[in-house]
Amino acid sequence: MKRMLSTKSGKQFLITFCAVVAAFVVMQAIAMAGAMSSMLKGQLVPICAYVVMALSLNLTVGILGELSLGHAGFMSVGAFLGTTTAVALQGAVPSPTLRLLCALVVGAVFAGVVGFLVGIPVLRLNGDYLAIVTLAFGEIIKSIFNNLYLGLDSHGFHLSLLDNKLHMEPDGKLIIGGPMGIGGIQKIASFPVGFALIVVCLVIIFNLVNSRAGRAIMALRDNRIAAESVGIPITKYKMMAFVTSAAMAGAAGALFALNFSTIVANKFDFNTSILVLVFVVLGGLGNMLGSIVAAAALTILPEALRQFASYRMLVYAIVLILVMLVRNNPAIQSFFSRFRFGKKGGVQE
Amino acid sequence: MSEQKTPRVATKMVPVQSHAIVPDRDADKSPVLECHHLGIDFGGLTAVNEFNLMIGRTEIAGLIGPNGAGKTTVFNLLTKVYQPTRGTILLDGNDTSKRTTAHINRAGIARTFQNIRLFANLSVEDNVKLGLHNHINYGMWGGVFRLPRYWHEEKTAHERAMELLSIFDMADLADAQAGSLPYGAQRRLEIVRALATNPSLLLLDEPAAGMNPSETAELMDNIVKIRDLFQIAVMLIEHDMNLVMGICEGICVLNFGEVIAKGSPAEIKSNPVVIEAYLGKKDKKEGA
Numbered sequence: 001m002k003r004m005l006s007t008k009s010g011k012q013f014l015i016t017f018c019a020v021v022a023a024f025v026v027m028q029a030i031a032m033a034g035a036m037s038s039m040l041k042g043q044l045v046p047i048c049a050y051v052v053m054a055l056s057l058n059l060t061v062g063i064l065g066e067l068s069l070g071h072a073g074f075m076s077v078g079a080f081l082g083t084t085t086a087v088a089l090q091g092a093v094p095s096p097t098l099r100l101l102c103a104l105v106v107g108a109v110f111a112g113v114v115g116f117l118v119g120i121p122v123l124r125l126n127g128d129y130l131a132i133v134t135l136a137f138g139e140i141i142k143s144i145f146n147n148l149y150l151g152l153d154s155h156g157f158h159l160s161l162l163d164n165k166l167h168m169e170p171d172g173k174l175i176i177g178g179p180m181g182i183g184g185i186q187k188i189a190s191f192p193v194g195f196a197l198i199v200v201c202l203v204i205i206f207n208l209v210n211s212r213a214g215r216a217i218m219a220l221r222d223n224r225i226a227a228e229s230v231g232i233p234i235t236k237y238k239m240m241a242f243v244t245s246a247a248m249a250g251a252a253g254a255l256f257a258l259n260f261s262t263i264v265a266n267k268f269d270f271n272t273s274i275l276v277l278v279f280v281v282l283g284g285l286g287n288m289l290g291s292i293v294a295a296a297a298l299t300i301l302p303e304a305l306r307q308f309a310s311y312r313m314l315v316y317a318i319v320l321i322l323v324m325l326v327r328n329n330p331a332i333q334s335f336f337s338r339f340r341f342g343k344k345g346g347v348q349e
Numbered sequence: 350m351s352e353q354k355t356p357r358v359a360t361k362m363v364p365v366q367s368h369a370i371v372p373d374r375d376a377d378k379s380p381v382l383e384c385h386h387l388g389i390d391f392g393g394l395t396a397v398n399e400f401n402l403m404i405g406r407t408e409i410a411g412l413i414g415p416n417g418a419g420k421t422t423v424f425n426l427l428t429k430v431y432q433p434t435r436g437t438i439l440l441d442g443n444d445t446s447k448r449t450t451a452h453i454n455r456a457g458i459a460r461t462f463q464n465i466r467l468f469a470n471l472s473v474e475d476n477v478k479l480g481l482h483n484h485i486n487y488g489m490w491g492g493v494f495r496l497p498r499y500w501h502e503e504k505t506a507h508e509r510a511m512e513l514l515s516i517f518d519m520a521d522l523a524d525a526q527a528g529s530l531p532y533g534a535q536r537r538l539e540i541v542r543a544l545a546t547n548p549s550l551l552l553l554d555e556p557a558a559g560m561n562p563s564e565t566a567e568l569m570d571n572i573v574k575i576r577d578l579f580q581i582a583v584m585l586i587e588h589d590m591n592l593v594m595g596i597c598e599g600i601c602v603l604n605f606g607e608v609i610a611k612g613s614p615a616e617i618k619s620n621p622v623v624i625e626a627y628l629g630k631k632d633k634k635e636g637a
Contacts, residue, residue: 207492207494207495208489208492208493210492211487211489211491211493211499211503212492212503212506213489213492214492215471215475215478215479215482216479216482218468218470218471219468219471219479222467222468222469222470222471223466223467225430225462226462226466226467226468227468227479228430228449228450228451228454229454229459229460229466229543230454230459230480230482230542230545230546231451231454231455231482231483232451232482233451234451240489
């Protein structure tokens, strides 16, 4: 254990972990003291969800080295199926936290299964096909949920792609209402659970990266031909990373959806996918702490900029460009590298 | 195990089949690799044709030929980077058709590349551990949940990796990033990574490319050391004739995708067909 934490990635994990815990404690303390603005309070759970999305996409883009342009699609699978689970369990499971956990697990499992199905044809190929197919997948899943009607009655679930064709018993309840999405959701998502989800995802990613499977995943990112030459089955490890990533996105979606009273498929469109990609690129590929900070900052920023009214998105874009410029400025980079832990050669045991 | 530490001594080559020769010490053992009528076409171009070869258990074999002769293509055929159009490859007597590159490695062929292909962003130790990938026995969940098996297997892998690295005097570089190593060390690391996969045949594609004479001499010692220590066969492509003639026991000369000569270094050196392929035909004198 000591050895694990004395390595470079072990140190990064420790720093990231401490930063996340510290942020959580500070936020909880401010909220307890009643000094938190209602704007920020409302943003806490979405921040957690977007942080998990950023971590998830960073696994695909930064660790696996494949581009996914439809990550919001997996988020939407998790959101709709997770929320359905939460609604269906409303009577059976009284504890909202337990219901939330069930929703997260169901969302993650289904998003993982969908990720597997998307991966079967695509991950055998080399090149940018994953980007193209996930882009299409994001649109397809949006269309499906926009046209899906799901009801629950004493006989179980009723599914239809046509309005009013559910043939439900009179006691039936419409859960997913096509373009209306899911309405009247109980807001059971809470900040502590969101925080726990971030921690779980962090631990999974860091443990994965520092294991046999994670090494294989990074090896095929670095050099596919060499990875094959040492006997690593490419498709299997691509699939492993991609499905894990999709499952995390599903859990994030369920968390996100259960923070709002209504959720519609159009929320998880191409823009959301790109937004998450921006978090990852801004935070640095493979850099988990960077993704977390970028996701949190860029989720708060549009809300914080409300005072600029109609210039809001303009200011947002300018801030984004400035941050990118600063990040790539060699002078500023060398300034920050002075504070980095274990400078060159200092990371040995 | 290493009583036959005989670097640079010509081995007596004995015929074992109509078209093959292996070192006499391997004559009574089954060959590690057999190729029969191997060939590949790219579109209308025949890159390799009628390639027959047999490599003994502990032979150091050389594959030489002018540029563009198809040497690397042969390596790519053996490791199934390309699927052969014709012919069969028998590894330890087993047919390797329909196997993938990863299968071939697990079946016992490891290789290095002409242009170095390391996992440049990973540490030296991790590069070797990737070579050990198929000898580490725990799955994804063992790693994610850090089960006891993880700790045990990672400890074994670490020890084995350090052992292999120390054989080639690289143990002190274990934590360095592979891409930041000097050129010679990168070449050595590629060999260590290939050896970590526990092969029965090691393919080296121009291992001495870009090396100075003293580095080449060290490499020659290392190749003989690998053969003696691991008791495996080595096949190398090389343009450095000092290296090829110095350590190879059987040499196969390729030109325009066809084998033009096979034999011991002495035979190859004096073979007029080989001389012609390398230097061209002498004017108005009997060539071949």
